[in-house]
Amino acid sequence: ATERFLEGFSTIREHFIEVFRSLFTAEDDCDLILSHPEMPLESSIQIMAKPKGKKPQSVNQLSGGEKTLTVTALLFAIYLYKPAPFCIFDEVDAPLDDVNIDKFNRMIRRFSKDSQFIIVTHNKRTMETTDLMYGVTMVEQGVSRVVPVDFSNLNEYVPADQAAVP
Amino acid sequence: ATERFLEGFSTIREHFIEVFRSLFTAEDDCDLILSHPEMPLESSIQIMAKPKGKKPQSVNQLSGGEKTLTVTALLFAIYLYKPAPFCIFDEVDAPLDDVNIDKFNRMIRRFSKDSQFIIVTHNKRTMETTDLMYGVTMVEQGVSRVVPVDFSNLNEYVPADQAAVP
Amino acid sequence: MRLTEIEVKGFKSFGDRVLVRFKEGVTGIVGPNGSGKSNVVDAIRWVLGEQKSRMLRSDKMDGVIFNGTNNRKQAALAEVRLTFDNHKGILPSEYREVTIGRRLYRSGESEYLLNGVTCRLKDITNLFLDTGIGSDSYAIIELKMIDEILNDKDHSRRDLFEEAT
Amino acid sequence: MRLTEIEVKGFKSFGDRVLVRFKEGVTGIVGPNGSGKSNVVDAIRWVLGEQKSRMLRSDKMDGVIFNGTNNRKQAALAEVRLTFDNHKGILPSEYREVTIGRRLYRSGESEYLLNGVTCRLKDITNLFLDTGIGSDSYAIIELKMIDEILNDKDHSRRDLFEEAT
Numbered sequence: 001a002t003e004r005f006l007e008g009f010s011t012i013r014e015h016f017i018e019v020f021r022s023l024f025t026a027e028d029d030c031d032l033i034l035s036h037p038e039m040p041l042e043s044s045i046q047i048m049a050k051p052k053g054k055k056p057q058s059v060n061q062l063s064g065g066e067k068t069l070t071v072t073a074l075l076f077a078i079y080l081y082k083p084a085p086f087c088i089f090d091e092v093d094a095p096l097d098d099v100n101i102d103k104f105n106r107m108i109r110r111f112s113k114d115s116q117f118i119i120v121t122h123n124k125r126t127m128e129t130t131d132l133m134y135g136v137t138m139v140e141q142g143v144s145r146v147v148p149v150d151f152s153n154l155n156e157y158v159p160a161d162q163a164a165v166p
Numbered sequence: 167a168t169e170r171f172l173e174g175f176s177t178i179r180e181h182f183i184e185v186f187r188s189l190f191t192a193e194d195d196c197d198l199i200l201s202h203p204e205m206p207l208e209s210s211i212q213i214m215a216k217p218k219g220k221k222p223q224s225v226n227q228l229s230g231g232e233k234t235l236t237v238t239a240l241l242f243a244i245y246l247y248k249p250a251p252f253c254i255f256d257e258v259d260a261p262l263d264d265v266n267i268d269k270f271n272r273m274i275r276r277f278s279k280d281s282q283f284i285i286v287t288h289n290k291r292t293m294e295t296t297d298l299m300y301g302v303t304m305v306e307q308g309v310s311r312v313v314p315v316d317f318s319n320l321n322e323y324v325p326a327d328q329a330a331v332p
Numbered sequence: 333m334r335l336t337e338i339e340v341k342g343f344k345s346f347g348d349r350v351l352v353r354f355k356e357g358v359t360g361i362v363g364p365n366g367s368g369k370s371n372v373v374d375a376i377r378w379v380l381g382e383q384k385s386r387m388l389r390s391d392k393m394d395g396v397i398f399n400g401t402n403n404r405k406q407a408a409l410a411e412v413r414l415t416f417d418n419h420k421g422i423l424p425s426e427y428r429e430v431t432i433g434r435r436l437y438r439s440g441e442s443e444y445l446l447n448g449v450t451c452r453l454k455d456i457t458n459l460f461l462d463t464g465i466g467s468d469s470y471a472i473i474e475l476k477m478i479d480e481i482l483n484d485k486d487h488s489r490r491d492l493f494e495e496a497t
Numbered sequence: 498m499r500l501t502e503i504e505v506k507g508f509k510s511f512g513d514r515v516l517v518r519f520k521e522g523v524t525g526i527v528g529p530n531g532s533g534k535s536n537v538v539d540a541i542r543w544v545l546g547e548q549k550s551r552m553l554r555s556d557k558m559d560g561v562i563f564n565g566t567n568n569r570k571q572a573a574l575a576e577v578r579l580t581f582d583n584h585k586g587i588l589p590s591e592y593r594e595v596t597i598g599r600r601l602y603r604s605g606e607s608e609y610l611l612n613g614v615t616c617r618l619k620d621i622t623n624l625f626l627d628t629g630i631g632s633d634s635y636a637i638i639e640l641k642m643i644d645e646i647l648n649d650k651d652h653s654r655r656d657l658f659e660e661a662t
């Protein structure tokens with residue numbers, strides 16, 4: 001079991017570095033470190049993430065968006081090692097700026113060749129990258145219904161311009 | 167002290183109901199309830215929020231956006247009772263859909279006649295409602311700088327279209 | 333092995349029966365706040381065997397049964413069915429299409445079903461063993477979990493690795 | 498009493514001195530992930546007397562001092578100054594403009610300043626007593642707090658009411 005954990009850990013670690021660098025840039029650094037390499041099964045796993053130029057004391061010093069991208073890179077690294085048939089993300093894109101949303105969604109598209117993705121989102125850029133969309137609404141108060149939507153009828157289900165911006 | 171707490175509590179409660187109904191709709195219901203009305207200073211305060219037609223068991227059953235609007239209503243209720251000279255919101259609009267973002271920002275505009283607001287956001291609709299904007303960037307790696315922005319130079323600081331959407 | 337369809341009735345805000353078909357690739361779920369998007373995700377977690385009511389934002393397990401509205405009675409039972417296309421034979425079942433189901437009656441009785449036949453929760457978890465699918469799967473992610481993994485709350489990060497290796 | 502200006506140097510990612518002037522109404526702070534927007538909010542909390550390093554995402558208080566980059570040395574001290582327009586006399590000070598400041602040296606020494614004169618933290622908190630301004634003010638809100646208030650984590654909801662009443 002230790003064998004398998006170590007082999008899995010080392011593969012996931014390599015994937016993590018590769019995925020992190022494509023969500024950030026090639027000049028950004030990261031690592032996964034076992035707190036007790038001699039006792040892998042008792043070890044906790046430390047995440048080190050160092051966007052270019054910065055010297056964060058710990059991942060906790062990173063910004064909301066940087067933390068989200070870092071954990072996303074870890075998750076995708078695990079999916080590369082052990083692909084899950086489908087992945088569900090519920091508003092994980094909320095803390096990301098536009099550039100990072102595009103990188104995040106491009107990564108999802110890359111993985112979607114082998115896995116199915118279900119993405120809950122409020123973000124228009126994310127919506128543009130989906131293959132198919134379902135709109136969830138409550139026409140009758142308190143009762144959900146689900147209908148297929150595309151960009152032609154999106155505004156009926158995701159009312160964007162009903163409220164006038166002052 | 168009990169006197170003052172009860173008087174404050176009852177005023178905040180009235181404001182909460184009023185603000186909640188403008189963030190939601192007039193048909194939505196809410197309340198603030200003291201767990202032990204006979205011992206107000208020992209009491210915990212329960213929040214009841216009931217969007218129209220729904221019968222949630224507790225506020226915990228509400229959606230991410232509904233929870234955000236509910237707590238926002240409570241905060242604004244407190245600001246009505248005891249105005250703070252300035253309020254800072256850091257990406258509080260992230261879980262909200264477009265219609266709710268507009269309501270949220272309209273409420274901020276209403277309160278901004280008497281209080282100053284500083285709003286950190288990634289959302290374009292929110293940006294449209296500000297009087298003044300500052301862009302924070304890191305031209306030199308790891309070193310922040312702040313510059314005034316408006317919609318004409320926004321894209322230099324909030325790069326929206328640099329990445330091609332696939 | 334991909335998800336082809338989910339059918340939900342009486343579960344959370346799904347007072348009416350709802351059927352959603354999934355295709356390959358990326359499916360978006362959109363809609364206003366409070367419309368039921370996360371409830372769809374909860375339905376998938378629940379039918380895969382989620383036992384912790386707080387993971388479903390509920391105080392008690394019966395909190396997932398449609399509790400009615402001003403114009404509608406509450407439901408007597410919550411039911412979710414999830415269908416998979418198993419033509420690659422990833423799931424240890426001779427069926428090409430595998431449907432798992434779960435029911436919870438207001439009386440407290442609960443049932444699990446595999447291709448329409450009542451079974452134990454164990455039969456369902458065994459079916460998905462080693463596929464990375466499960467109610468606590470590393471493949472069902474919401475924003476709160478990002479923080480939990482980063483702070484390693486309740487060994488969540490350790491669990492993530494153990495789940496995968 | 499409104500905020501007119503904040504000056505930050507050596508605090509978190511502000512390796513260079515940064516001066517931001519505020520006007521009446523609604524000021525937006527925008528920019529890419531990781532650029533330093535929340536650090537501006539942290540600077541305001543810190544100069545108002547924040548003592549809990551975890552509220553500033555730091556393990557230890559010296560974590561707020563600019564720790565350098567590949568091309569720059571770390572700072573020897575972190576310094577923030579916040580200026581208020583007091584023409585309505587809300588703050589108990591005869592000055593029309595009130596500036597509070599805080600410094601933390603890497604050696605561990607720390608200073609508080611009121612209109613340029615060294616003072617105790619107590620002098621600053623007394624100044625803001627009953628104004629609703631303070632490092633744990635109900636007027637500085639981030640998304641995590643929405644959940645904490647809803648779940649009443651660590652009596653956060655109770656504190657909110659006590660702060661206000």
Ligand SMILES: Nc1ncnc2c1ncn2[C@@H]1O[C@H](COP(=O)(O)OP(=O)(O)OP(=O)(O)O)[C@@H](O)[C@H]1O
Nearest residue numbers: 229230231344365366367368369370371397398399
């Ligand atoms: N057992 C139940 N019966 C009826 N309605 C329920 C039940 N459980 C939850 N709900 C309702 O479902 C709604 C929440 O739905 P959900 O969390 O799926 O919204 P959402 O679309 O994800 O919204 P957001 O965009 O804000 O995250 C709440 O308003 C809640 O009252």
Ligand SMILES: Nc1ncnc2c1ncn2[C@@H]1O[C@H](COP(=O)(O)OP(=O)(O)OP(=O)(O)O)[C@@H](O)[C@H]1O
Nearest residue numbers: 063064065509530531532533534535536562563564
């Ligand atoms: N003491 C320090 N010295 C130098 N840099 C620091 C220090 N503390 C934090 N930082 C850096 O500041 C950055 C975080 O900034 P901040 O949290 O303000 O970003 P943000 O603009 O709010 O981003 P987001 O939109 O993702 O929330 C991190 O990359 C972190 O490394």
Ligand SMILES: [Mg+2]
Nearest residue numbers: 229230369370
């Ligand atoms: Mg949701």
Ligand SMILES: [Mg+2]
Nearest residue numbers: 063064534535
């Ligand atoms: Mg931030």
